[in-house]
Amino acid sequence: MNDAPETSRPTRTPHHHRRRRFGRLGSGLATAAALVGLLTSLTGGAQAADNPYERGPAPTTASIEAARGPYAVSQTSVSRLAVSGFGGGTVYYPTSTADGTFGAVAVSPGFTAYQSSIAWLGPRLASQGFVVFTIDTLTTSDQPDSRGTQLLAALDYLVERSSVRSRIDAGRLGVMGHSMGGGGTLEAAKSRPSLQAAIPLTGWNLDKTWPEITTPTLVIGADGDTIAPVATHSEPFYASLPSSTDRAYVELRGATHFTPNSSNTTIAKYSISWLKRFIDNDTRYEQFLCPLPAVSLTIAESRGNCPHTS
Template sequence: MKNLTVGLALTVLLAACAGVQSPPGAAPQDQPVTTQAVNPFERGPAPTTASLEATRGPYATSSTSVSRLRVSGFGGGTIYYPTTTSDGTFGAVAVSPGYTATQSSLSWLGPRLASQGFVVFIIDTNTIYDQPSSRGTQLLAALRYLTGSSDVRGRIDPNRLAVMGHSMGGGGSLEAAKTNPALKAAVALTPWNTDKTWPELRTPTLIIGAQSDTVAPVASHSVPFYTSLAATLPRTYLELRGASHFAPNTSNTPIARASVAWLKRFVDNDLRYSPFLCPAPAVGTTYSDVRSSCPFN
């Protein structure tokens, strides 16, 4: 009986050890990252560095144009979405262009994000001169249209929404997150805003600055925005080495890689993407400055 008891104990111990996984930061990024826990919001296969950097993800996409005459509170835009309905609903993100720009300045992001499993609405603003506070209000109006009236509303989980923007649109994404703390994620690309402090934000926030930005210099915009965020908030600052203010206006792999991982982690609650965010990437040829609140709660 004693030998039987010892044998059973050893069997249980070995089984438990076999189930132990390496910590997220140690996961090799050239291999798929998986999680044991079942997450109903996971969409798509396990990620790899190659899948995050690909110009298209696993989902086929389509798009539909929304006239400004059909909406109120913003200037219309283009919705990009996965064509499949077999995987359930998707999280959604509204995206604002910057000062004097239109949706075309960020059009590369539409199919790139949608093909990773999101409904993406790149908007036009009421006027090209709208300030960040107005752009934040318009992003929220776009999300209301997207989930309440759009032709693709049935594909969207209205409880998993995010905002994103460039320049004044990036400042607008912070404004939207301040107004609606229920948003799951905010991504600000070379953001500009006269408000430099954001301690009230409760939305996980990714800020991507550009080292050579002369329009929204990081010392007076991106860095103060980041440092003002609450210490308990999941947040990351990435500064693109040698890049200008307009880096987000053309296809950019570091921006896409970080944005997809951030949206997946916080909109889809997909822990398979944690190793691509924490530990934060090192300063080097891609980034001139990196700051993060890793590990995230």
């Protein structure tokens, strides 16, 4: 005998009704899954299209401050007798071709200096996923306008004639330089607006204004520079760049004109981030550039336009 009300008893659904409900539910789930798959595919494709040149693992502060990045590096010497328009140099490049082509950067030394003075930048930048050409100039007394022309000649050689030309994306090029080579970097960016990045390191140039430059430019100065004092070189260089150009200024603390001639973590960290952000269009590196670097034991001052527009 059971006095429980009828509503407490389980209700049995006929088998054919259960099959219909399950069929409708299964059909709905399948449709939803298909939509999710389609959206995932479209989103992934859009992200890939936005950053087709993204190279290497997701960056961290540790990875961009490290002495070497994720790529093994090879190098080849280029004799000055085998080229025209500059003095030869050394090409550093990622050994593996598994990731396709890379952006390329030419780097010029300063007045009276040889490529050995900026050689540390070669493997350090190349190990992060760039082809890097540290060059000698035609003479050690070449002025900034000549060094700018030579940087462009070196890039042209890289993409047209060098043994690593098949590893380079000819549309993703940048320039760097120290002292008069830094002044040459500004000259090169002025002459060739298609460049994707420019980084003058404690740059020197009699021309203080650069309103013509549209290439994203990172100016690095040194607070103790007595040869190219920031007040008469790096600061007016930066200030004269058009506000519509992606630009930044980092002043090294406790540094001299010759600080870029030896391995320097702060220079490397922000140079890598700038080159990645603008040559590779890799927005994963924006986090190291914006917000602007804070004043610290190694940075006396920073300026720039954030967020970046390119």
